[in-house]
Amino acid sequence: MTSAAVSLIQSAIMEPCQPWARYVLRWEQWGTLVEMLATEPLTLLAAWADTVQVHALFDDAETGTILPVSVAVEAGTYPALSLRRAEAVWYEHMIHDLWGHRAVGGAEIKPWLDHGNWPITHPMAPRPGPPPRVPEPPEFRVLEGEGMMQYPIGPVAPGIAEASHLRLTLRGDRIVAAEARLGYTHRGTLALMRGKPARTAARFAARLAGDATVAHSMAFALAIEAALGVEIPPRAIALRSLMGALERIATQLDILTSQGALLGAAAIQGRCGLRQEHLRRAMAIAFGHRLMMDCVVPGGVAGDIARGGVAAVRQALDAVAREVPDLRRLYQGPAVSARLCGLGRIRSGPHPVQGDTDARTRARLDAIANDVDIAIRGLDRLPTEGLSVSMPTGSGEGLAQCRSARGEVWHWVRVDHGQVAAIFPRDPGWALWPLAEAALRGAPVADTALICCSLGLPVSGLDL
Amino acid sequence: MVNWPRIRRVLPGAERAEPPGPVDASALQSLTERLEAASQVRLGRSLAIRHVNTGSCNGCELEIRALNGVVYELARFGLRFVDNPRHADVLLVTGPLTHTLRQALEQAYDATPDPKWVVALGDCAVDGGVFKGSYAVLGGTGMGVPVDLTIGGCPPSPERILSGLRALLEANRA
């Protein structure tokens, strides 16, 4: 049965966006929708903007319908989604920082990507503003109370990690509250992509997140292809799916390697690290790059799998498959499982982060086993023909999704005569970080890194 | 610290650490010259490395983590990673230098005791890479602190990173 919110959305003006039509709501319709969100089970997947509209992407869990919706920006403002959806807050900050549109009636707008030291403000606006006179260093909620202590981590984080800032409030060795501040690694990717031909812009999509470079490249390519009505040939489809699975396995292994190190479990760290390394070498033999960066391009793939690549990848995958049961056993060892069970519990969140650290680890191992099957089946049945088609210089709008090791990547793109006119890539990190704040609450401070690692928190993909 | 040789004995396929490849000759040459010119104190026979991310996509980190893992066994070269810049000889910098992280880089640099070395790792750290010209990016690491060695690549492979770092060690021993 279609819910009232979905009916409301579908009664609005339709804009052609492929393969999911986008609905442009009037202000009052948008306001009604926001009110309905209090009870409606629509999942907010993303929110972003262009120069004249603010967009949101909903997933209707009941019917599996994907619903992009928009509202026109009026006098620089739009009705806030955060009034009824807390997960919209960071998007609203980001929209304000990049385009200057201000959400009204919701959470207070705070600087997010813009820490006050860019040479301009609102870089995606038609006319960016002058820089602020004084930089605005991050502000944190300060919890007052007896025996409370502030504990900052980052932005130059310990280990070999991404740059983010976590502000913990502690009582004794327990975390009372955790607050994340991101934006440090903002590189201005959207502005760099805008106005570029699809193939050139793809290089920036590939550099949104190094360990999800295939997933971001693929979601971008699929969105462009949807916008322009391009069908790519069978071998390209199969190679993309193979690369996607290989990347997910390698990234899961990277997360498990780091987690093994944090647990002081050298056997886990060693085995995962070794399998990851062998897989990356096989990827380099097969596709010419250890991360397969720039290997998926709009119109298909950049090149064929190399001679010897099939055998190398097959060998590395077989080794991973043999390792998985041993890893399960190692993770069930009493010392390790005692550390992980009950730690950093998330009551409701997207799979695979739901549950405690132990459940997340098992979900990652399941995901590896599943992707090994996908990859091996793909290798066995590679169609013979077709690596890419040339891209037409048409116009259109497209939306696409691709799975990464950390969750779903979505790209929305508007193409104008073959060039990217507007773009938003939604990294899965947008959904993960707010969960981290919840998962850390109540945990021992010594387990901060372990909990964050088990959630697989990415940074650069959502810093843009 | 992890004892890799011991772990390796029980890991099929990891019986040997990667045989050491050649040291980056041109990097070694220029580093030796620089070292002599500055007549700096020798750092000793091992180097402590602090990684500083100034805006990376996490691709360079992935390869540093690989280098730090079981296959390459950094410790046998006298290379190890530390978390505190005060304990570091080398700052290994990744990513284009964002305006927002410039101060953090400068602070890490100031906290690192002399003599110190700065390595710009990856095309982004070398000169901003594809992000050159962005409003959010100053350029490479050199826009914030003096750079001693650059290791290009997007991202550079673990072998290449290792070869660069070993050049530092060799220069240091010369």
Ligand code: SF4
């Ligand atoms: S050099 Fe390449 S891999 Fe390294 S941070 Fe830059 S884009 Fe990422």
